Amino acid sequence: MICPQCSRSVPIRSLLTGTNASGVICPHCHASLCPGPLCTILLAVIAFGAGEIALLLLRRAAAPLWMAIVGFVVVAAGVYAIIAPRIIRLRLKDSNQPHLTGRPA
Ligand SMILES: [Zn+2]
Numbered sequence: 001m002i003c004p005q006c007s008r009s010v011p012i013r014s015l016l017t018g019t020n021a022s023g024v025i026c027p028h029c030h031a032s033l034c035p036g037p038l039c040t041i042l043l044a045v046i047a048f049g050a051g052e053i054a055l056l057l058l059r060r061a062a063a064p065l066w067m068a069i070v071g072f073v074v075v076a077a078g079v080y081a082i083i084a085p086r087i088i089r090l091r092l093k094d095s096n097q098p099h100l101t102g103r104p105a
Contacts, residue, residue: 032093051076
């Protein structure tokens with residue numbers, strides 16, 4: 001992931017260890033960033049889709065339910081970690097953007 005303000009690489013672990021799920025702080029310029037909504041949706045669809053395929057294959061192979069669930073989690077997390085740096089495009093978080101309620105932040 002590339003910071004749009006300083007054009008330096010932002011590690012993927014910043015997304016996982018951020019103070020909230022929708023925000024990332026650039027470790028270089030400390031800009032407040034967030035992933036684009038379409039990138040986030042696409043990433044979730046691909047990761048959960050891959051996890052679902054693993055779940056179905058394990059259930060079809062008569063694996064116990066706990067093993068199928070573990071397979072789902074491992075595959076979904078692995079796919080997320082592999083493709084997230086390639087798919088997610090960060091943008092500067094706009095503090096003037098209104099909340100979903102329509103009121104300003
Ligand atoms: Zn930066």
